[in-house]
Amino acid sequence: MSSNAFFPDFSRRTLLSALAVLPVLPQIFSAAAAQTAAAADPLPSWNDGASKQSIINFVTAVTREGSPDFVPAPQRIATFDNDGTLWSEHPMYVQLAFALDRVKAMAPLHPEWKSKQPFKAVLDGDMKSLAKSGERGLAELIMVTHAGMTSDEFAKIVTDWLATARHPRFKRPYTEVVYQPMLEVLAYLRANGFKTYIVSGGGIEFMRPWSERVYGVPPEQVVGSSIKTRFEMRQGRPELFRLPEVNFIDDKAGKPVGINEFIGRRPIAAFGNSDGDLQMLQWTTMSGGMRLGLIVHHTDAEREYAYDRDTEFGKLDKALDAAAINKWTLADMKKDWKVIFPPGQ
Amino acid sequence: MSSNAFFPDFSRRTLLSALAVLPVLPQIFSAAAAQTAAAADPLPSWNDGASKQSIINFVTAVTREGSPDFVPAPQRIATFDNDGTLWSEHPMYVQLAFALDRVKAMAPLHPEWKSKQPFKAVLDGDMKSLAKSGERGLAELIMVTHAGMTSDEFAKIVTDWLATARHPRFKRPYTEVVYQPMLEVLAYLRANGFKTYIVSGGGIEFMRPWSERVYGVPPEQVVGSSIKTRFEMRQGRPELFRLPEVNFIDDKAGKPVGINEFIGRRPIAAFGNSDGDLQMLQWTTMSGGMRLGLIVHHTDAEREYAYDRDTEFGKLDKALDAAAINKWTLADMKKDWKVIFPPGQ
Numbered sequence: 001m002s003s004n005a006f007f008p009d010f011s012r013r014t015l016l017s018a019l020a021v022l023p024v025l026p027q028i029f030s031a032a033a034a035q036t037a038a039a040a041d042p043l044p045s046w047n048d049g050a051s052k053q054s055i056i057n058f059v060t061a062v063t064r065e066g067s068p069d070f071v072p073a074p075q076r077i078a079t080f081d082n083d084g085t086l087w088s089e090h091p092m093y094v095q096l097a098f099a100l101d102r103v104k105a106m107a108p109l110h111p112e113w114k115s116k117q118p119f120k121a122v123l124d125g126d127m128k129s130l131a132k133s134g135e136r137g138l139a140e141l142i143m144v145t146h147a148g149m150t151s152d153e154f155a156k157i158v159t160d161w162l163a164t165a166r167h168p169r170f171k172r173p174y175t176e177v178v179y180q181p182m183l184e185v186l187a188y189l190r191a192n193g194f195k196t197y198i199v200s201g202g203g204i205e206f207m208r209p210w211s212e213r214v215y216g217v218p219p220e221q222v223v224g225s226s227i228k229t230r231f232e233m234r235q236g237r238p239e240l241f242r243l244p245e246v247n248f249i250d251d252k253a254g255k256p257v258g259i260n261e262f263i264g265r266r267p268i269a270a271f272g273n274s275d276g277d278l279q280m281l282q283w284t285t286m287s288g289g290m291r292l293g294l295i296v297h298h299t300d301a302e303r304e305y306a307y308d309r310d311t312e313f314g315k316l317d318k319a320l321d322a323a324a325i326n327k328w329t330l331a332d333m334k335k336d337w338k339v340i341f342p343p344g345q
Numbered sequence: 346m347s348s349n350a351f352f353p354d355f356s357r358r359t360l361l362s363a364l365a366v367l368p369v370l371p372q373i374f375s376a377a378a379a380q381t382a383a384a385a386d387p388l389p390s391w392n393d394g395a396s397k398q399s400i401i402n403f404v405t406a407v408t409r410e411g412s413p414d415f416v417p418a419p420q421r422i423a424t425f426d427n428d429g430t431l432w433s434e435h436p437m438y439v440q441l442a443f444a445l446d447r448v449k450a451m452a453p454l455h456p457e458w459k460s461k462q463p464f465k466a467v468l469d470g471d472m473k474s475l476a477k478s479g480e481r482g483l484a485e486l487i488m489v490t491h492a493g494m495t496s497d498e499f500a501k502i503v504t505d506w507l508a509t510a511r512h513p514r515f516k517r518p519y520t521e522v523v524y525q526p527m528l529e530v531l532a533y534l535r536a537n538g539f540k541t542y543i544v545s546g547g548g549i550e551f552m553r554p555w556s557e558r559v560y561g562v563p564p565e566q567v568v569g570s571s572i573k574t575r576f577e578m579r580q581g582r583p584e585l586f587r588l589p590e591v592n593f594i595d596d597k598a599g600k601p602v603g604i605n606e607f608i609g610r611r612p613i614a615a616f617g618n619s620d621g622d623l624q625m626l627q628w629t630t631m632s633g634g635m636r637l638g639l640i641v642h643h644t645d646a647e648r649e650y651a652y653d654r655d656t657e658f659g660k661l662d663k664a665l666d667a668a669a670i671n672k673w674t675l676a677d678m679k680k681d682w683k684v685i686f687p688p689g690q
Binding site: 074077208212219220226230231247254255264265282 | 422
């Protein structure tokens with residue numbers, strides 16, 4: 001993440017200070033620069049081939065005035081799954097790693113956890129017993145680590161954790177274990193007038209504190225799962241408290257529902273990697289007109305991971321069958337991607 | 346609504362076709378035009394006075410680089426209530442007028458309604474009996490008229506209704522019974538790098554079909570109340586069905602909750618007109634830094650309506666007390682506004 005290409009906001013403000021021009025001018029410069037780069041090669045980390053070409057063909061067609069496939073800029077909505085599509089989801093969801101670390105950090109205040117499941121399993125590093133606690137145990141872990149504070153406090157906890165946590169295999173901050181080729185797709189789409197959204201099963205308030213810095217996607221363009229919150233005046237101050245109660249699960253058939261509720265427009269491009277994204281890709285691509293559906297296929301055990309039909313999470317089975325039927329693009333990690341992660345700092 | 350100032354998307358596309366330029370260029374032209382207009386008088390329908398000045402002072406302070414009150418553009422979020430703040434809510438909420446008209450339109454398919462409350466009351470025009478049916482009766486009317494179709498179908502029903510429905514007193518389409526001075530505030534804020542949102546107790550899918558055309562607020566910047574939807578593949582087509590079940594009520598303490606969920610940023614300016622907006626204004630203004638809270642005070646029975654503490658809906662009581670304590674701006678319709686509605690077509 002050494003390049004400023006993924007910090008459009010930062011570069012805009014730098015320009016603004018330097019030039020003391022109209023607030024809109026920096027957008028012109030950055031868009032123009034992006035277009036120049038795009039003319040060279042908008043997706044330099046992608047090997048030439050059918051997958052790369054399908055992305056470029058799509059963007060070219062929907063942005064060419066007078067083309068039968070032209071789509072006006074306000075309708076250029078692209079939605080991206082996060083876990084396994086923009087960043088690595090193995091060996092476990094990053095948000096689960098966060099929850100486990102939080103249990104350990106909170107343990108001194110909860111001596112009873114030493115003998116109470118599923119907390120004992122977490123503190124003992126006993127993944128087998130943790131798995132036995134099932135969905136109910138997992139929900140308990142999530143609630144105890146994600147609720148009971150204000151939204152502002154939670155954002156700080158997430159930010160602080162990401163600053164020091166490291167991916168167990170790649171030894172880098174999780175926010176650097178993101179896919180360089182997909183960062184290029186995000187930037188390429190935005191340079192062509194698209195609004196890029198994250199639509200993830202992950203927690204909306206877990207992603208928003210860093211989505212703009214890492215993906216160039218501002219908080220208001222992040223859709224995700226959520227717990228309920230309550231507004232309250234406390235000691236004369238307005239606060240939003242996070243409650244241990246599910247509000248919305250933004251996964252599978254929930255993704256089109258979330259897209260409709262939060263965005264209110266139907267996307268024309270959608271990117272996923274698992275059966276959790278099937279309905280989002282159906283909703284996006286089966287609506288007439290030129291559309292792009294793309295599935296990141298994890299085929300590279302050497303540089304990342306290889307999994308599809310037989311994995312526990314991030315399972316790609318029905319969506320793999322649907323990809324063939326609906327002519328969605330398969331991005332074969334091993335074959336299509338020159339690099340997986342951004343260069344180190 | 347004869348001016349293109351309130352149709353930024355339309356004017357952008359016209360320019361685009363005419364000039365065949367980069368997709369970003371029209372933004373420059375319209376922003377530059379807006380800034381020129383702003384330099385002359387950004388709020389020409391406002392009489393000079395403390396209310397108008399407080400809006401201009403706020404915008405000037407938060408947009409001046411180097412000022413202690415400067416707020417970077419991405420954080421310039423402004424939220425607007427709709428009913429009574431952007432368009433007239435008397436003699437009844439527009440969405441209620443819609444529901445009553447829908448009952449009449451649907452009645453031939455429901456002969457049983459002739460003898461069944463609250464439908465009978467609607468068909469007989471018997472508002473007294475309708476009122477007697479209370480919240481439960483109202484909820485029944487809303488569900489039967491707002492659920493049972495796809496989201497796309499509902500958008501078309503709303504659009505078709507607005508094309509022919511007229512405000513009973515002003516004899517104009519409801520989308521023209523909007524407040525010209527507030528349209529100017531919306532445009533003025535956007536010309537200064539603000540993102541303008543609607544945050545309304547009204548139905549989110551009732552507002553989205555026309556919010557961009559009327560207010561320049563795109564669907565993805567509309568937050569509102571909603572019913573649940575279900576995604577389903579039906580005869581090989583992906584569809585979103587509207588269900589007769591409440592999902593979220595975006596009113597009172599629900600407004601900060603909705604703002605946090607949909608936008609994920611705290612606004613720095615908020616505009617309302619009733620106790621339903623109290624918490625939104627608290628959440629916005631009580632957060633340190635220069636903030637703007639504004640309440641539209643309906644004081645003009647001659648040109649619109651006059652109501653505050655003793656009204657049935659749009660009640661302004663606690664929020665009026667809070668305005669004095671928190672130094673929120675009161676926009677006195679009679680005193681502060683030169684005109685109420687846009688010039689006729």
